[in-house]
Amino acid sequence: MAGIEVTSLHKRYPDGTVAVEHVDLSIGDGELFVMLGPSGCGKTTTLRAMAGLERQTSGDIRIGGTLVNDLPPAQRDIAMVFQFYALYPHLKTRDNLAFPLRAEGLPKAEVRERVDEAARMMELGPLLDRKPQRLSGGEQQRVALARALVRRPRVFLMDEPLTNLDAEQRADMRTEIKHLQGVLGTTMVYVTHDQVEAMSLGHRIAILNKGRVEQVGTPLEVYDRPASLFCAAFIGSPPMNLFDVELADGALHASGGLVLAPPAGLPRDRSLIAGVRPEALEVTAQGADRTVPGRVVSAETLGDEINYVVSSGGRDVRVRMPPTVRFAPDAPVGVRHTGGIPPVYDSSTEELVA
Amino acid sequence: MAISVDEAVPAPPVPDDARRARRRGGTGRAVVEVALLTVVAVAMLFPVLWMLETSIKEGQDIYAVPAKLFGFDVTLDHYKDVFVAPGGGRSDLSVALLNSVVVAGSSTVLATLLGVPAGWAYSRFTLKGEKDQLFFILSTRFMPPVVVVIPIFLMYRSLGLIDTQLGLILIYTAFNVPFTIWMMKGFVDEVPSEYEDAAMLDGYTRLQAFWRFTLPLLVPGIAATAVFALIFSWNEFVYAIFLTSSQEVRTAPPAIAGLIGGSTVDWGLVAASAVVFALPVLVFAYMVRKHLVAGVTLGAVRR
Numbered sequence: 284m285a286g287i288e289v290t291s292l293h294k295r296y297p298d299g300t301v302a303v304e305h306v307d308l309s310i311g312d313g314e315l316f317v318m319l320g321p322s323g324c325g326k327t328t329t330l331r332a333m334a335g336l337e338r339q340t341s342g343d344i345r346i347g348g349t350l351v352n353d354l355p356p357a358q359r360d361i362a363m364v365f366q367f368y369a370l371y372p373h374l375k376t377r378d379n380l381a382f383p384l385r386a387e388g389l390p391k392a393e394v395r396e397r398v399d400e401a402a403r404m405m406e407l408g409p410l411l412d413r414k415p416q417r418l419s420g421g422e423q424q425r426v427a428l429a430r431a432l433v434r435r436p437r438v439f440l441m442d443e444p445l446t447n448l449d450a451e452q453r454a455d456m457r458t459e460i461k462h463l464q465g466v467l468g469t470t471m472v473y474v475t476h477d478q479v480e481a482m483s484l485g486h487r488i489a490i491l492n493k494g495r496v497e498q499v500g501t502p503l504e505v506y507d508r509p510a511s512l513f514c515a516a517f518i519g520s521p522p523m524n525l526f527d528v529e530l531a532d533g534a535l536h537a538s539g540g541l542v543l544a545p546p547a548g549l550p551r552d553r554s555l556i557a558g559v560r561p562e563a564l565e566v567t568a569q570g571a572d573r574t575v576p577g578r579v580v581s582a583e584t585l586g587d588e589i590n591y592v593v594s595s596g597g598r599d600v601r602v603r604m605p606p607t608v609r610f611a612p613d614a615p616v617g618v619r620h621t622g623g624i625p626p627v628y629d630s631s632t633e634e635l636v637a
Numbered sequence: 638m639a640i641s642v643d644e645a646v647p648a649p650p651v652p653d654d655a656r657r658a659r660r661r662g663g664t665g666r667a668v669v670e671v672a673l674l675t676v677v678a679v680a681m682l683f684p685v686l687w688m689l690e691t692s693i694k695e696g697q698d699i700y701a702v703p704a705k706l707f708g709f710d711v712t713l714d715h716y717k718d719v720f721v722a723p724g725g726g727r728s729d730l731s732v733a734l735l736n737s738v739v740v741a742g743s744s745t746v747l748a749t750l751l752g753v754p755a756g757w758a759y760s761r762f763t764l765k766g767e768k769d770q771l772f773f774i775l776s777t778r779f780m781p782p783v784v785v786v787i788p789i790f791l792m793y794r795s796l797g798l799i800d801t802q803l804g805l806i807l808i809y810t811a812f813n814v815p816f817t818i819w820m821m822k823g824f825v826d827e828v829p830s831e832y833e834d835a836a837m838l839d840g841y842t843r844l845q846a847f848w849r850f851t852l853p854l855l856v857p858g859i860a861a862t863a864v865f866a867l868i869f870s871w872n873e874f875v876y877a878i879f880l881t882s883s884q885e886v887r888t889a890p891p892a893i894a895g896l897i898g899g900s901t902v903d904w905g906l907v908a909a910s911a912v913v914f915a916l917p918v919l920v921f922a923y924m925v926r927k928h929l930v931a932g933v934t935l936g937a938v939r940r
Contacts, residue, residue, distance in 0.1 A: 363843035369831035
């Protein structure tokens with residue numbers, strides 16, 4: 284087992300495209316580390332550089348303290364699971380699992396033992412004698428995971444492994460992956476563009492954008508205090524409300540009329556933006572205490588909650604409410620802030636200031 | 638990249654009712670379709686049929702008026718004449734056919750050997766000016782080959798490649814390579830690169846990964862590409878007639894054309910040699926027909 288250190292990683296392709304601008308990461312031993320970002324943010328390229336499938340233009344990668352820049356993938360002691368499962372189509376499940384071990388030249392008995400163990404862990408018994416095209420997507424992905432397991436690598440690298448599965452299988456596999464990682468205690472780097480996956484799996488999450496790391500933190504840190512406007516807009520569904528605010532009389536005054544409690548140490552000479560989660564707001568009857576007037580634009584009833592979009596003070600405000608609170612579209616309502624102190628951003632640097 | 642070659646989705650079964658309704662509703666249309674297709678088939682196939690008949694008719698039956706569609710005497714003399722010279726020994730035509738096999742075969746093998754790795758490289762790697770390079774490669778096929786026949790002739794004369802099989806092989810390869818590169822790039826695009834990634838993680842080098850995992854999946858594409866390249870080289874006429882003159886080097890298309898134009902034309906021989914000339918390509922295409930269909934549609938359907 285091993286941690287991973289990525290320092291000043293930069294990747295530029297021969298055609299001039301810069302996939303990774305500058306990435307520094309420090310991934311602890313035994314950690315389940317998620318890299319999250321929109322497509323083209325450089326998360327997959329970073330992962331492939333860790334795997335040795337791409338050679339970075341500059342920067343260093345260390346796995347377990349060893350500099351691996353010039354090591355071929357096979358010598359890095361890693362296993363990777365791909366979005367497209369990449370099971371060898373001409374081999375049965377059993378042989379797919381055994382393949383990396385045979386390639387290593389392990390004795391037959393040990394190969395069989397390890398394959399059986401991985402098959403047992405992933406419950407692949409009935410699938411062992413089938414070829415990949417006779418497996419469903421979920422089954423193929425389980426085989427792909429098992430193929431990573433048999434190698435007992437120091438690090439698992441997962442490249443959007445659940446993207447091609449349907450919603451139900453995705454939830455099941457998510458649980459399974461998290462459980463496995465916990466049991467094995469092996470370092471895992473998991474790349475995804477799905478924030479739900481990132482939040483539910485990761486011990487820590489790195490949010491990448493345009494080839495740079497925007498924020499690294501635990502799921503709650505990332506959710507509660509997004510480090511930049513990009514993170515604020517990217518994490519959370521529906522996304523955070525971003526209000527232009529002015530500091531006056533010891534309070535933050537949003538353009539729509541909402542008044543928020545200010546964090547300590549706000550700079551006075553800059554234009555500020557406050558981020559307010561939809562669940563930190565409340566829709567009430569118009570004219571109630573501390574509310575600003577508004578009008579319901581739309582209501583998404585999700586069963587366990589209702590997401591309102593309320594037009595207030597010339598802009599749309601997203602509010603998440605329990606399913607018991609019902610307002611019809613176009614109804615006049617009041618919006619009130621009920622949450623704690625919001626994170627505040629500098630509108631020019633787009634970064635968290637307090 | 639949401640593609641997968643493993644998950645072939647079967648077409649949903651058409652309910653019996655729907656099928657019957659369509660058949661009933663489309664009877665009139667089906668009749669017209671069959672009639673039209675029959676006309677087209679007859680128009681297309683009649684020359685082939687006539688060629689086959691002519692190749693096995695006695696000389697006087699070929700010229701008979703009215704033409705004898707049935708009831709003529711069958712002879713295989715024309716086929717014998719294709720291969721055996723009048724005084725015994727090998728005929729010029731048989732030499733020409735052998736030349737065609739050598740020239741078309743070699744140029745197809747060469748073009749495929751060059752096109753497969755090139756197509757793979759263009760598909761798998763990001764290169765400087767990749768699109769421009771590919772466009773340049775394609776652009777060499779924008780003009781009809783005949784346009785450059787004079788400059789090629791002059792170059793070949795300086796290089797001593799006039800009237801050599803090597804000269805023909807090289808020029809056919811040159812014409813086929815852009816085509817094979819483009820076609821193979823399309824096929825390689827369809828094979829997920831993760832196979833190679835996975836193999837590299839399992840300890841293979843990139844070339845080994847290509848050789849062991851990607852190449853076997855490319856066989857249908859290679860077969861389809863090779864057939865198209867072969868057909869081009871086999872049928873090529875203009876360069877063959879410009880760049881070769883001697884009977885020892887000349888390929889079949891100009892040799893067969895050369896049968897026509899004397900004071901008398903032995904149509905039986907012309908027809909028989911045309912049949913012999915057409916057969917190898919037909920047989921080859923038939924042998925790889927499975928790959929051919931798979932190959933043609935593999936490149937065409939986006940998943």
